[in-house]
Amino acid sequence: MIEFSLNGKNIRTDAEGDTPLLWVIRDEFGLKGTKFGCGIALCGACTVHLNGSPVRSCSLPVNAIANTDIRTIEGLEDQHPLQEAWVEHQVPQCGYCQSGQIMQAAALLATNANPSESEIETYMSGNLCRCMTYVRIKEAIKDVAMQSDSVVQIHNPKTETQSTQGVT
Amino acid sequence: MTRLRKDTFVPSRRSFLIGSIGGGLMMAFAPTINALEVVSGGVAKQLLDKLFSPTVWFEIDNNGQILVNIARAEMGQHIGTAIALIVADELGADWEKVEIKHVDTDPKWGYMVTGGSWSVFQTYIPMSQAGAAGRTVLIEAGAKLLGANPQDCKAENSMIVAGNQSISFADVVKNGNIDRVFSADELSEFKPKNPANRQLISKPSKALDIPAKTNGSAKYGIDVELDNMVYARPIVPPTRHGSVVKSVDDSLAKRVKGYQGYQTLKDPSDTVQGWVIVLADTYYGAIKAGNALRVEYDLGQTANVSEQDIIAAGEALVQDKESGTLVVEEGDITKVAGTAKTSLESLYRTSSVLHFTLEPVNAAVEIKDGTCHIHCGNQWQSLFLPVVAKAIGMSEDKIIIHQYYLGGGFGRRLIGDYMIPAALTAQAIGKPVKLVFTREDDTRFDCVRSPSVQQMTAYWGEDEKLLGIEHGAAAGWPTLAVAPSLMPDGLDKKGKYDPFSISGADHWYTLANHRVRAINNPLAQKTFVPGFLRAVGPGWTGWAVESFMDEIAHKQNIDPIDFRLSLLDASGKNAGTSPVSVGGAKRLAQVLTEIRERADWGRKLPQNQGLGIAISAGQERDMPTWGACVAHVEVNPKTGGVKVHKLTGLMDCGTVVHPDGALAQTEGSMLWGMSLALFEGTAFEEGQVKDTNLNTYSPLRMNNLPELDISFVQNTEFPTGLGEPGLIAVAPAIANAIFNAVGARVRDLPIRPETVLAALLT
Numbered sequence: 001m002i003e004f005s006l007n008g009k010n011i012r013t014d015a016e017g018d019t020p021l022l023w024v025i026r027d028e029f030g031l032k033g034t035k036f037g038c039g040i041a042l043c044g045a046c047t048v049h050l051n052g053s054p055v056r057s058c059s060l061p062v063n064a065i066a067n068t069d070i071r072t073i074e075g076l077e078d079q080h081p082l083q084e085a086w087v088e089h090q091v092p093q094c095g096y097c098q099s100g101q102i103m104q105a106a107a108l109l110a111t112n113a114n115p116s117e118s119e120i121e122t123y124m125s126g127n128l129c130r131c132m133t134y135v136r137i138k139e140a141i142k143d144v145a146m147q148s149d150s151v152v153q154i155h156n157p158k159t160e161t162q163s164t165q166g167v168t
Numbered sequence: 169m170t171r172l173r174k175d176t177f178v179p180s181r182r183s184f185l186i187g188s189i190g191g192g193l194m195m196a197f198a199p200t201i202n203a204l205e206v207v208s209g210g211v212a213k214q215l216l217d218k219l220f221s222p223t224v225w226f227e228i229d230n231n232g233q234i235l236v237n238i239a240r241a242e243m244g245q246h247i248g249t250a251i252a253l254i255v256a257d258e259l260g261a262d263w264e265k266v267e268i269k270h271v272d273t274d275p276k277w278g279y280m281v282t283g284g285s286w287s288v289f290q291t292y293i294p295m296s297q298a299g300a301a302g303r304t305v306l307i308e309a310g311a312k313l314l315g316a317n318p319q320d321c322k323a324e325n326s327m328i329v330a331g332n333q334s335i336s337f338a339d340v341v342k343n344g345n346i347d348r349v350f351s352a353d354e355l356s357e358f359k360p361k362n363p364a365n366r367q368l369i370s371k372p373s374k375a376l377d378i379p380a381k382t383n384g385s386a387k388y389g390i391d392v393e394l395d396n397m398v399y400a401r402p403i404v405p406p407t408r409h410g411s412v413v414k415s416v417d418d419s420l421a422k423r424v425k426g427y428q429g430y431q432t433l434k435d436p437s438d439t440v441q442g443w444v445i446v447l448a449d450t451y452y453g454a455i456k457a458g459n460a461l462r463v464e465y466d467l468g469q470t471a472n473v474s475e476q477d478i479i480a481a482g483e484a485l486v487q488d489k490e491s492g493t494l495v496v497e498e499g500d501i502t503k504v505a506g507t508a509k510t511s512l513e514s515l516y517r518t519s520s521v522l523h524f525t526l527e528p529v530n531a532a533v534e535i536k537d538g539t540c541h542i543h544c545g546n547q548w549q550s551l552f553l554p555v556v557a558k559a560i561g562m563s564e565d566k567i568i569i570h571q572y573y574l575g576g577g578f579g580r581r582l583i584g585d586y587m588i589p590a591a592l593t594a595q596a597i598g599k600p601v602k603l604v605f606t607r608e609d610d611t612r613f614d615c616v617r618s619p620s621v622q623q624m625t626a627y628w629g630e631d632e633k634l635l636g637i638e639h640g641a642a643a644g645w646p647t648l649a650v651a652p653s654l655m656p657d658g659l660d661k662k663g664k665y666d667p668f669s670i671s672g673a674d675h676w677y678t679l680a681n682h683r684v685r686a687i688n689n690p691l692a693q694k695t696f697v698p699g700f701l702r703a704v705g706p707g708w709t710g711w712a713v714e715s716f717m718d719e720i721a722h723k724q725n726i727d728p729i730d731f732r733l734s735l736l737d738a739s740g741k742n743a744g745t746s747p748v749s750v751g752g753a754k755r756l757a758q759v760l761t762e763i764r765e766r767a768d769w770g771r772k773l774p775q776n777q778g779l780g781i782a783i784s785a786g787q788e789r790d791m792p793t794w795g796a797c798v799a800h801v802e803v804n805p806k807t808g809g810v811k812v813h814k815l816t817g818l819m820d821c822g823t824v825v826h827p828d829g830a831l832a833q834t835e836g837s838m839l840w841g842m843s844l845a846l847f848e849g850t851a852f853e854e855g856q857v858k859d860t861n862l863n864t865y866s867p868l869r870m871n872n873l874p875e876l877d878i879s880f881v882q883n884t885e886f887p888t889g890l891g892e893p894g895l896i897a898v899a900p901a902i903a904n905a906i907f908n909a910v911g912a913r914v915r916d917l918p919i920r921p922e923t924v925l926a927a928l929l930t
Contacts, residue, residue, distance in 0.1 A: 016425050016452070023452045032391040033384015035575070037526045038607045042862035045526055073384035086382040090374060090828050093244030093836055095381030096388060096526045096575030125871040128862065130526045130576045131244045132839035133832070134870040 002066045006031075007075030017063030021055075022046045024062050025072060033073040033099045037128070044127030047100035048072050052154065054107040071154070073099035081152060082106055085140040093131035101127050105141050109152040114145055184298060184350040186305045189227075193341045195302050196225035197294070226255055226298070232326055232338030234259070234266045240291075241282035241547045242270055243577030245833055245891050246375035250288050250826040251295055257368040258299025258361060259306070260323025261337070268376050273549045273569040280549040283582050283700060284668075285787050285889025288825050289748075292887050293360070300358035301350050309344035310335050324367065363884040369825050377573070389544035389572045390604060392532040397600040398428055401454035402589055403444040403463055404605075404612045407855045408696045410468025411442025420460035421446065426453035430461065431596050437559040439588040441468070447597070451604055458606075468855070470695040475619060475851035479517055481691040482621030482642035486515070492640060492687030493658030493665040496674050499681030501627075504635045508627035512723055516624065516712040518917040519849035520857060521617040521701055522865060527575020528610035531590035534600035535560075540567045542587050545574035551651060552584030559588050560595045578840075579700035583615050583650055608860040615699025616850070616857060618644030618669075618692045622712040626720050627681070634720065636681025641709055644692030645669045646700045658686070669698075671788045672706030672896065675713055676742045676753040677735035695855060702840055703892040706784060711917055714782035714900030718907065728781050728904065729764050733757055747886040748791060755794045756783055759818050759881065766879065767798035767816040773909075777802045777813070780905025784896035786821075786888060793888045794820040794881070797838065797897035800874075801905040803912070805928060808921030810906060812842055814875040817894060822885035834878050834894040841898025843868035849918040 003012045006029060015024050025031050025048070034057060037045030041056035048057045049071040076083060082102050085091075092098045101124070108115055108123045115123065120141050129137065144152060183198040226236040236255055238248040248268035256266050271277060303323045310328030311318040313335055321330045326337040363370070380386040405411035413432050421427050426449030433443040444463050448454040485491045505511070531544035540562055546552070549569045557564045574581055590603035605613060620643035627635045645666035647655055655664035670686035692698060701707065721731035736757040738744065744752025751758075760783055763769075769779060779800050786793030800814040817838050824830045847868050850859040859865035878894075903914050912927035 015450075019450070019452045023450060026391075027393075027450060030393075031384070032387070035388075035526070036390065036528065036604075038862050040607070040861055040863060043526060076383070078383050083382045087374070087379055090378055090832060092378050092381035093246075093832060094526070094574060094576045095244070095377070095386050096573075098381050099384045102382065121871045121873070125869040128526065128867060128869060130524060130578070130867065132836045132843070132868060134839070134868075134873045135835055135876055136832070138870065138873070 002062050004065050004067060005069045007071055013062060015062050018061045020058050021048070021060045021062050021065055021070065022057040025057060031072050031074050035096055035099060037097065042126070043097070044104055045097045045100040047103040047127065049103060049107060049154070052107070052110065054104050073103060076102070076106065076154070080106055080154065081144045081147065082109070082140065085144045089136045089140040089143065091133050091136040091140050093133055097127060097129045101129065101137055105137070106152070106154055108141070109145060110154050111151060113149065113151045115141070182355070183352055184301045184355050186302060186346055186348045188341070188344060188346045191342070192227050192229040193346060194225060194227045195298060197298065228337055228341050230338060230342045232265050232336055232341070234261050236266065236268050238268050238270050239277040239280055240287050241545065241571065241574055241577060241581070242377055243282070243545070243547070243574035243581070244836070245287070246377055246826065246829040247282070247287045248377060249373070249375045250829060251291050252376065253368045253373060253826055254292060254295040255299040257366050258296050259302045260326070260367070262326035263368055263373060265326055270571050272571055273553060275565070281551070282547045282577070283579060285793070285891040285893060286791070288887050289791050289889050292825070296360040297355045297358045301355060305346055305348050306337060306340050309346055310340045313340065313343055363823070370823060370827060372827060375829060386573050388527055388575045389532070390527055390530045390575065392543040392572065392602065394532055394534050394543070394600040394602065397532065397602045398447050398597065399449065399451040399454045400590070400593055400601050400603040401446050401451070401458045402603065402605060402609055403446060403458055403461060404609050405442035405465055407468030407470050409441055409470065409694065412466040413442050413444055414464040414466055416444055417462040420462070421457040424448065424453055424457040424460060426450050427457045431593050433589055433592045433596070435559050435588060435592055436561065437555045437588060439555060439559065439585050443589055445589060445593045445603065455606060470855045473691065473695045473855050474853055475520060478619050478689060478692050478695065478852060479621055482619065482689045483515065485642040485687045485689060486621050486623035486640040492642070492685035493663040494660045494683070495658060495665060495670050495686045496682055496684035497659050498679060499636060501636050501638045501681045501683040504627045504681045505638070507629070508635060509630055510628045511625055512719060513623065513625045514716055514719060514915060516622045516715060516915045518620045518708045518711060520619050520851060521844060521848050522611055522614050522850055522857065522859065523578050523580035523699065523701055524611065524865065524867060525576030525578060525580050528605045528607055529580070529586035529613070530602070530604040531587045532600065532602040533587070533590040533594040535594055538566060540591060541570060542567065542591060543570045543572065544587060545572045545581055546584050546587070547574070547577050547579070547581040548584065551582070552587060555584070556587055556591050560591050578702045579704065580615065582700045583697065585615070585697070586613070611860040612856055614857065615646070615697040617701035617707065618689065618698040620708040622708065624712055624716040626716070632724070634724070636679050638683045639673050639712065640685040640687055641670055641673055641712070642687035642689045643669055643708065644696065644698030645688050646698045646704065648688060648693065649697045667788070668700060669705040670709060671704070672709035672784065673713065674789055676756050676785050677732070678737050678739050678742050678753070679735065695852060702837065703787070703895040706787060706896045707844065710782070710784050710896040711899050714784070714897060715903050715915065718780070718900070718904040719913065722907070729760055729769060732760055732783065736760070748888065749789070750885060755820050756785060759783065759794045759796045759820050762881070763796040763798055763816060763818040766818060766877065769798065776805055776909055778905045778907070778909030780901045780903065780908055782897035782900035782904060784893060786893040791888045793890060793893040795893050795897055797901040799898065799901035799905040801902055801909055803906055803910045803924060805910055808924035808928065810846060810902070810919060810921070810924060812846070812874040812902060814877065815842065815898060817876070817878040818881065819890070819894065820881035820883065821888045821890050822883060823887040824880050825887050830880060830890050831878060833890045835876060837892055837894030838876065838878065838898050839868055841895040842874065842902065844895070845899035845902045845917065846919055847872070
C-alpha cells in the first residue's frame with residue numbers, strides 16, 4: 001500500500017511497488033491526460049510534477065513516491081496561464097505530447113521568471129513533439145513569461161479550491 | 169491517380185436533402201440520383217428512414233447550433249475545422265455556433281480515408297455546395313417568415329437579413345417546415361462564393377480541437393477503457409512475415425502478478441504471422457509478462473536481411489535499364505543516350521525511416537451481441553475493415569471502427585494492421601481486450617518508409633545543351649503491400665506500379681527527353697510492410713530530382729534558380745489544367761521567383777555557410793501544391809556537422825481555407841523534412857529495424873530548431889493539400905546548401921557528418 005497526494009487529494013494504491021507511476025495515474029485513477037510515449041523517460045509525454053519538479057512518470061516506480069505530491073495536467077484545472085497561451089498560439093497539432101510539454105513548461109516558469117531563448121530550448125528539449133510544434137511551444141512559453149514579472153505559481157487546488165479535478 | 173481518387177474515394181453525382189426533423193434541420197447527401205427517382209415520400213421521411221444512407225451531413229438544432237459531422241481522422245491537421253469552415257462560410261453561419269463531431273465507421277459515410285493531403289481538396293466543392301444549398305433553403309424559409317422576397321435576403325452570422333429586418337437561423341428552423349431536395353444537377357449549379365464575400369474561409373479562426381488538447385481531456389485510442397477488459401501486449405516475432413511459433417515457455421511469466429496467460433494467434437488474413445499475445449490484469453503486468461515469456465520460432469525467410477542487402481538489391485535494379493514500369497516517357501532517351509556528347513550519372517539513396525507516432529499503435533476490441541467494436545485511431549478505415557472481417561470471420565457490416573483522436577498519423581495509421589491482433593485476441597478469449605504496443609513493439613511492427621535507391625542520368629549534346637534525363641527509382645511499395653488493386657498500369661502496359669511511390673518523378677520541368685521507371689524492390693517488399701510515411705514517394709523522388717537539378721546547374725555553371733526557371737516554361741503537359749492545376753509550371757516559377765527575393769538569394773555569406781534551393785509540386789500532378797524551400801546552413805569542415813540556421817518556405821496551395829492551420833501544417837512538415845534530412849534514419853539488421861526507441865533514434869528536438877520563415881502565395885485558386893508538401897523540398901535544399909557552403913555533394917539520406925566529411929575529401 002502506497003499513499004501519495006494526487007492533484008491535492010490523498011490517495012492510496014495497491015499496485016506492485018515497481019509499477020511505473022504512469023500506469024497508476026492512468027489506469028487505476030483514470031487520469032488519461034498523462035501519456036505513454038517511449039517508456040524510457042526520453043520523450044516527456046508522461047511528465048508530471050513530483051513536489052513541484054517535473055518527472056517522467058513512465059520510469060518512476062510508484063514505491064518511490066510515497067507521501068509525495070503528484071500533480072498531473074488535470075491538476076492544473078485549466079487555470080495555468082500556459083494553457084490559455086497554448087490555445088492563443090494554437091500550439092497543439094495531434095496534441096499527444098502537449099500535456100507533458102505544458103507540465104514541463106510550467107515547471108520551468110515556476111522556477112525561472114524570465115527564461116532566455118536558450119534556457120527554454122535546453123529545458124524543453126527532453127520533450128519530443130512528433131508533429132514538431134516547437135516554434136509555437138517556444139512562443140507560448142515566452143508569451144507567458146513576458147506577462148509576469150515573477151515566476152508563475154502553479155495552481156494549487158489544496159489551497160485555492162476544494163475541487164480536485166478528475167480524482168474522486 | 170485521378171482514376172484512383174475520383175472513382176474510388178469520392179462518390180459521384182449525389183442529390184442533397186434538407187428537411188425539418190425533430191425540431192431541427194438536417195442536411196444530407198444522398199448517394200445517387202437513381203435512388204431519388206424510385207423512392208417517394210417527403211425528405212423528412214427519407215432522412216428519418218435513412219433511405220438514402222446519407223454520406224455527409226450537418227444539422228442545425230432549434231437553438232441554432234450547427235453540428236458538422238466529420239468522417240476524416242483528426243491527427244493534428246485540424247481537418248474538422250477546415251471542413252466546417254467551408255460549410256459555415258457558404259451557409260452564412262456564425263462560427264461561434266459551429267461544432268464538429270468525428271464519426272464512427274458506417275457505410276453511410278462512404279469511403280473513409282484520411283491521407284494524401286487530400287481532405288480539403290476533396291471536400292471543398294461538395295461541402296461548399298452543401299453549405300450553399302442550406303443557405304438557399306434558410307433564405308427561402310426566412311424570407312417567407314419575414315414577408316420578404318428571397319432575392320432581397322442574405323445569410324450572415326446565422327441570421328437571414330432583408331433590409332432592416334432579420335430572423336435568426338434558430339427561429340427559421342423552429343418555424344420552418346422545410347422539405348426540399350436538390351438534384352445533383354441543381355447542386356452542381358452552386359459555385360463557391362465569390363472570394364470577396366467570404367466571411368470565414370481564408371480568415372483567422374481557431375481550431376475547434378485545440379482546447380481539449382491543452383488540459384488532458386482529448387481522448388485518443390490509448391485512452392479507451394471497456395468494461396471487464398483484459399490488458400494485452402504483443403510479442404512481435406523476429407520477422408514481419410513467415411515466423412511460426414514453435415514453443416512458448418511462460419513459467420517465468422506466471423510469477424508476474426495479474427498474469428492471465430497468453431494466446432498464440434491464428435490469422436486467416438495473414439496480417440500477423442507467428443504472433444503471441446500476453447494477457448494480464450494491468451498493462452504493466454502485460455509488459456513484464458511479455459519480457460518474461462520465452463517464445464521459440466521457425467523464422468521467416470528474411471531473418472538475415474540487412475539494410476545493405478536491400479540497398480544493394482535496389483542498386484542492381486536501377487542499373488538494369490530494363491527493370492521497372494514505365495511512368496514517364498517523353499522523347500527517346502535511349503537514342504539520346506547513344507548520341508550524347510557528355511553525361512552525368514548520380515545515385516541517390518535513402519535509409520529506412522520510422523513513423524514513430526508518439527502514441528504507440530493500439531486497439532481495444534469488444535465483440536458483443538454479434539458486433540465487433542474496434543476502438544482506435546485510424547486513417548483508412550475502409551481499407552482494413554474487410555481485413556478484420558477476414559481475420560475474425562465476421563461480415564463487414566458487423567464491424568464498427570470507433571474513431572478517436574490520433575496521437576500522430578503521418579501515414580502509419582493508414583495501415584490498420586494493429587487492429588488485427590486485438591480483434592483475434594478478443595475473439596479467442598471471449599472478453600474485451602485492450603492491446604497496447606510498447607514503444608519497442610511499435611517500432612518493430614512499424615510499416616517503415618522503405619529504403620530507396622535512385623539513379624539519375626543527364627545527357628548533353630554537341631552544343632552543351634541539356635538533352636534529357638533518365639530516372640529509375642527502386643523501393644518497397646506500400647500500395648502493393650496493402651491495396652494492390654489500386655495500382656495503375658505503366659505506360660507500356662507491361663506492369664503495374666505504385667503511384668504513391670513514384671509521384672514527384674513526374675515533375676513540372678519541361679524536358680524533351682525524359683524517362684522515369686518505377687521499380688519495385690522485392691527484397692524490401694518481402695522483409696517488411698513498406699509504409700506510407702508523410703509525403704511518401706515525393707519524400708525520396710524529390711530528394712533525387714532536386715539534388716540532381718542542382719548538380720546539373722553547377723555542371724552547366726548556371727545559377728540553380730535560373731536553371732530551374734529555364735525549364736519551368738509551362739509548355740505542353742506542364743501548362744496545367746483549370747481549375748486544380750491552372751497556370752501549371754508558371755506557378756512554380758512564380759514561387760521560385762518570389763522566394764529568391766524573400767531569402768535574399770545570392771547574398772554574400774561567411775565562410776562555410778551556404779544557401780540551397782529546392783522546389784516541389786506536392787503530392788501528385790493532379791493536386792499540385794507549388795512550393796519552394798531555401799535552406800541556410802553552416803557546415804563544420806572538421807566534423808562534417810551541419811547546422812541549419814534558417815528555412816524559408818513559400819507555398820502556393822491555392823485558396824488557404826484555414827490560414828493558421830495551413831501555417832501549422834507547413835511548420836510541422838518542413839521540420840519533418842529537416843528531421844528526415846539530418847536526424848532520422850534506421851537500418852534493417854537481421855530482418856528488423858535496429859533502432860527501437862529514442863535512445864538511438866533521434867528526431868529533431870527544440871534545441872535544433874532553425875529560424876523559420878513561411879509564407880503563402882495569396883490567391884483564390886482551387887485549394888490543394890498541405891499536410892505533406894512542405895516536407896519535400898527541405899532535404900534537397902539542405903543538401904544543395906551544403907554544396908554551396910563547402911562544395912561537398914551528399915547523395916544519401918539522412919545526411920550524416922561522416923558522409924559530409926567523405927564528400928569534402930572527394
